[in-house]
Amino acid sequence: MGTNNMMQKNYYAVIEAGGTKFNCAIVDEQRNLHAQTRIATTEPDETLALVIEFFQQQRTTFYFDKLGLACFGPVDLNPRSSTFGHITATPKPNWSNTAILSRLKDGLDCEVFIDTDVNAAALAEHHWGxxxxxxxxxxxxxxxxxxxxxxxxxxxxxxxxxxxxxxxxxxxxxxxxxxxxxxxxxxxxxxxxxxxxxxxxxxxxxxxxxxxxxxxxxxxxxxxxxxxxxxxxxxxxxxxxxxxxxxxxxxxxxxxxxxxxxxxxxxxxxxxxxxxxxxPGLGQHSGLFGGLALILAKP
CATH class of the missing domain: 3.30.420.40 (ATPase, nucleotide binding domain)
Incomplete structure (x- = not known):
């Protein structure tokens, strides 16, 4: 039993949230992709409901309690701000003032780590690329x-x-x-x-x-x-x-x-x-692995 616990993988939910599509995946610390989907960026309610549904389905097989969100912006990244974790004034129709962090945190009952999609991609390239x-x-x-x-x-x-x-x-x-x-x-x-x-x-x-x-x-x-x-x-x-x-x-x-x-x-x-x-050293995965980098960078 002890051996199985030592070999048990930690799984993480990651999202590369773009203005065209949300790339969603389950990954482990070695950057293995265990499940993946793409969801079109339409209205916030519709898109986020599909994102939450995907991760709820995956969680029965790949348990996670942390999500890394590499998000299109502009984004409020000040933890002391009343609008922390909100997409602010974006040209993407209907997405301005969307409380994306709290929507995902509440919908999945997990800790969410957020940064811009490009900051997250930059962090992934720094760590692994x-x-x-x-x-x-x-x-x-x-x-x-x-x-x-x-x-x-x-x-x-x-x-x-x-x-x-x-x-x-x-x-x-x-x-x-x-x-x-x-x-x-x-x-x-x-x-x-x-x-x-x-x-x-x-x-x-x-x-x-x-x-x-x-x-x-x-x-x-x-x-x-x-x-x-x-x-x-x-x-x-x-x-x-x-x-x-x-x-x-x-x-x-x-x-x-x-x-x-x-x-x-x-x-x-x-x-x-x-x-x-x-x-990029990580090819097309810089943004997606950026979500993992946001999680692993925190103590």
Missing amino acids: AAQNTSVSIYITIGTGVGGGVIVNGTPLHGLIHPEIGHMLIPAPEGIQGACPFHGNCVEGLASGTAMGKIWQQSAETLSDDHQAWDIQAQVLARLCHNLIVGYSAEKIVFGGGVMAKPNLLDKVIAYTQTSLAEYVTFPQGSSLHNIICL
């Missing part, structure tokens, strides 16, 4: 929107609220007008999949490999990398998200960043932009 053994690392996702998470000495950066790197203002390449309804020429307004669709009048997936959009995209992301390197002294900038799947895009970003920095930054011996700017 491309940003291991760094003191400052940044995870950027380029998809429907643009988000960024920052890890400093093993801890996600919160500060005033949490980083909103996607809304960093940068100069637009000549002839390009950014599409962010709030800021125009911010990174999200120039480089997100949504913005690319508006700028080029066709979806990013349908743009040919030699379309000028990709050269413009690389210039925009290089300006972002320039700012992240001089602003945060980042040892790793990890690019995730669907848009980054375009062949050779990362190499172009690195080349333009090299030009932009103009040899001003002297890198430590053995380090170069080719190992600073990279793709």
Whole structure:
């Protein structure tokens, strides 16, 4: 009996909550996936009811008492705030002011650990992925929107609220007008999949490999990398998200960043932009494993 107890696994519920879908899974400490589903992000009541139903069904086989929530934002992460764990003013219709943490905590009677989806993904990459053994690392996702998470000495950066790197203002390449309804020429307004669709009048997936959009995209992301390197002294900038799947895009970003920095930054011996700017070590699972990282990071 003692041997069985020693071998018994601890299971955890994890959610990567996005504006398009909620990825839900049961994992163990070794990051094995034991059950998984995707639920469309529709109305809060409908989506959260389906999420709770999935985890209630799984709990009969994989008992858990902790849930890690990597959530789209903006999110109130201040534990002293009356709206802690709420999605605040989001462009996602009907989700503003949703008390997502308490809804899941009450619905599943478990402890919930929350951070932004990109902070959680950044933490997972720090623990197990491309940003291991760094003191400052940044995870950027380029998809429907643009988000960024920052890890400093093993801890996600919160500060005033949490980083909103996607809304960093940068100069637009000549002839390009950014599409962010709030800021125009911010990174999200120039480089997100949504913005690319508006700028080029066709979806990013349908743009040919030699379309000028990709050269413009690389210039925009290089300006972002320039700012992240001089602003945060980042040892790793990890690019995730669907848009980054375009062949050779990362190499172009690195080349333009090299030009932009103009040899001003002297890198430590053995380090170069080719190992600073990279793709995720965890592939498509950075966000999902981010939920696990939030749980395991707490004492």
